[in-house]
Amino acid sequence: MATLQNGYSKKKQLDVVVVGAGLVGSLEAVYLAKRGHRVRLYEFREDIRKTPTARGRSINLALSVRGRRALRDVGLEAHMVKEHGIPMTGRRIHRTDGSTYAIPYDANTKQSIYSVGRNYLNGLLLQESEKYENVERYFNHKLIEANLKKGSLTFLKTDTNETVHVTADLIIGADGAFSAVRKAMTKRPFFDFSQKYIEHGYLELCIPPDDNGGFQMPPNFLHIWPRGEFMMIALPNQDCSWTVTLFMPFTKFKNLDTEEKLLAFFEKYFPDSIPLIGRKKLIEDFFAESPSPLVAIKCRPYHVEDKALLIGDAAHAVVPFYGQGMNAGFEDCTLLDELFQKHNDSLAEILTEFSETRWEDTFAVSDLAMYNYIEMRDLVTRTSYRLRKAMDDFIFWLLPNFWVPLYNSVTFSTMPYSQCIKNREWQDKILKRTLSFAGLALVIGGAVSFKIKYYGLY
Ligand SMILES: Cc1cc2nc3c(=O)[nH]c(=O)nc-3n(C[C@H](O)[C@H](O)[C@H](O)COP(=O)(O)OP(=O)(O)OC[C@H]3O[C@@H](n4cnc5c(N)ncnc54)[C@H](O)[C@@H]3O)c2cc1C
Known part of the structure; x- marks a missing residue:
């Protein structure tokens, strides 16, 4: 039995393919690389470090204890939290008259959640994976076919239109809410699956920095404009801007189809945000994109024999209102790592135990996330x-x-x-x-x- 540099001992180097180099897939690749396994990371998109920020997907995220624990395991917590995280000590509630008050998250131990940049964190994890010779990264590879029982996958190279066939000891599906790996599982008997689109969607706006390049609002809060049936929130960015997200029923979005109606709506419900965003920018940003839908996915089991496993949003996409989607996905990686240790890399035991023990908690966080929308948009007031x-x-x-x-x-x-x-x-x-x-x-x-x-x- 060989002992690795980092103290892990391993019986056999497993050949693992991770599908999806998003937040969770990239982290999982690092965890597996640390254990000495060969990891091939296949990603549909271009390397995120080379593409400018895409609009329409949350630009920043709230990192909390579960996510921090995973980042600590791979040596990135301190860097992320101290240098690239903005602490949010509580909610700052905006009334319609523009006055605000704070509700601390934890008045006793004064803990914070941290606003972190999605792309930065994803890039950092990919960069970390480059430190390991046993990790290979393949971008512009879209999974189009999977025979999970045999451990074989077919990818389409989106830049050349070639197909690539790959086999592995273990396939990890970290390919997000609309997972192609999960799709292959749905054909198998006893695979339970449910998908729920909520009637509310979201649209991202932006409060830019002030004229001196500083924050226009107190930065150490998650700002909320709760309005009963809908709400707007804002999380701080490192460049002193704010990512503002309006969550609202699609029917309401649809009614705001002219500049006049949009401004009247903001004057009525979010008047203090107009000078912060700027009238022109509000109109431009609001009409630049359509609101995005929000989906919750529950499924089980997460594995196929000793060959394939789902993690992250592929296994359990949740609505974003508890700020736990990424954190729960990162926790999957931590728990999986513990099972690799416990079962000495024996895949059948690892995958079975993960599947049997994790679903109850991911179903629970999904329910909690649905509940928290009501708390944030209505109950807090x-x-x-x-x-x-x-x-x-x-x-x-x-x-x-x-x-x-x-x-x-x-x-x-x-x-x-x-x-x-x-x-x-x-x-x-x-x-x-x-x-x-x-x-x-x-x-x-x-x-x-x-x-x-x-x-x-x-
Ligand atoms: C508005 C909003 C706000 C959020 N806020 C928070 C928050 O504050 N805190 C928090 O913890 N979570 C938050 N989340 C949830 C969080 O974004 C997700 O849980 C997290 O991104 C899941 O990571 P993932 O890697 O599992 O999936 P993804 O981030 O979706 O990554 C999946 C990857 O797989 C790739 N892929 C997809 N299909 C294929 C294919 N066929 N072949 C190859 N590659 C493929 C994709 O290109 C992508 O890179 C929020 C979500 C939203 C929508």
């Missing part, structure tokens, strides 16, 4: 929500090992997502009971003073 959050934070402060609020467990811990939901259900029951006992006065008294101290009176 309600007193009942803020009182509950204050209670949660107060008890968390009092008993940090016993009571972890839902948002903290999802975002700032690696608690399995399904456990986060069970935890919340259990907390709901306790609170209901507590409210009917004499302790009620004590909890509310404490929560109210906590709320006033950290959130002000309103």
Whole structure:
């Protein structure tokens, strides 16, 4: 048994093909390379480092603890967080009158999520893969056919129209929400699959830096304009601009078909954003693209015998409202790496255990993401929500090992997502009971003073 430079020992070098060099596929390639396996990474698009930022796909993303843990494993966390991440300590809510107030994510331990550039992170992971001689990268290769049981794949070279046939010990499908690897799995018996398009879409706008090149809004927040049925959010970029995303029912987007209607709509719901974006830019950017749809995908099992596995969005695309899609995909890579270690690279055991243990958590994060849209666009404005959050934070402060609020467990811990939901259900029951006992006065008294101290009176 050989021992590698990085301390891993391995029995046999596996020949792995990873389909998709997006965030998750690129990270997985590095994890596998670290274990000493041969990795061939096939990507439909041009190398992302050579193409300018495409509009229409989120330009920045919120990185939280699960994603950070994976980046730490491959030696990139500190660089990403300290040098290329902008901490967001909480939500900053914009009322229609233009006034704002902050709701910290974690008033007790003061943890933040980090706004990171999608392309930068993807490029960084690809660059990291170049440090390993056992990784080969093939761009402009589109998977068009797969025989997963045999471990064989056919790619179309999009620049020359040639076809390329490839075989591997293991195929990893990291080819996103519309995965071609998953498509090949759907023909197999007992493969369950569901796809849900929500009635809301999204469109990205931009708040540019101010005249001095600085931020036009306080940068260490995720800004939200919650408007009940729809919302707008903004995440900071390193160049001091903001990526602004409007989430709204498609029917509403459709109604905004003239400049006058668009401006009237913004004057009514997001008046403070108009001078920040700029009238001309708002009109140009809004009409430059159509709103994009949002899809949630659940499927299982994720594997085919000891030959193929789905990870990332290919296995579990979620709506973006918990900021967990990439984080969950990165967590897939971490868990998979642990299973490689546990089962000493024995593929049948690794893939079976991943499939059997992961689905419950990815289904859970999908449900959490759907719920969080309602919280972000509507509940955050309600007193009942803020009182509950204050209670949660107060008890968390009092008993940090016993009571972890839902948002903290999802975002700032690696608690399995399904456990986060069970935890919340259990907390709901306790609170209901507590409210009917004499302790009620004590909890509310404490929560109210906590709320006033950290959130002000309103
Ligand atoms: C608006 C929005 C905001 C988001 N915000 C967040 C956030 O704040 N935090 C967070 O954690 N997540 C967020 N997400 C989710 C996140 O973007 C995804 O979960 C993440 O990109 C998934 O990575 P992936 O590598 O699995 O898939 P992808 O990023 O889709 O990459 C798949 C890759 O496979 C390639 N590919 C596809 N088909 C083929 C083929 N046939 N052959 C070869 N290659 C192929 C594609 O070109 C692509 O490069 C957001 C998503 C959206 C839409």
